[in-house]
Amino acid sequence: MRLAPAPRTKPEPTIALINVVFLMLVFFLVAGQVARPADREVTLALADVASARVPDDALVLRADGAILWRGVETSVDNFALAQINETEPLRILPDRNLPARDLIAVAAALRAATGNDVRLVTEKGLAP
Template sequence: MRARRRPPAREPTIALINIVFLMLVFFLVAGTVAQPLDPGVRLVRTDALEGAAPPDALVLHADGRMTFRGTPVETPDAALVAEDGTARLLPDRDLPAARLVEVTATLRAAGAERVLVVTERGLE
């Protein structure tokens, strides 16, 4: 009797091709598409700045109180809008979002063309 000859096992190349293709797609999506910065440009460092509020910002405290330049404010009005039509808000991180939207709408009704929300940017 002759032994039956088995065909050689095929390498799973399709699975390997799929993995390499998925890695390629991942790195294309995860990589930056924008051109890199000019090597001669040095960006501004903000890690040493003091955490002082801009002097022309309406400060919204967590409990809903408002102050402008250290003075309590009852209702935001046109006096809080800068000459260029911009109003700045400095909300506390614990301020309810509904209150922020309410104050923003009041400033828009008072004549503010743009309302900027001043925030803290975490660097780490």
């Protein structure tokens, strides 16, 4: 008695899967380079809640008192002049070793010069 041969199954189309994975890889490589990294010499303060992304136009305050905007050293007055027509809140990235009186002075000067809210960007801390 002769048995009928088993039906052959088609091989799975792996080329389509490889193409999708490759396109995803390229997308994430490109998308990962869109945001500019924060200044490497700044160690952000810890907080329980923080923004997921560092803003591009934030004012960076180093521990030594240097003020950076878009990677260039500036002053509070120059930054305030550039932001005078903005309606969005101003964002400050302070170094955790910056004295609080210096941070408060910069925030107060920005608030007085522009009339906008001033927000601090901090490193997201883990709740104990």
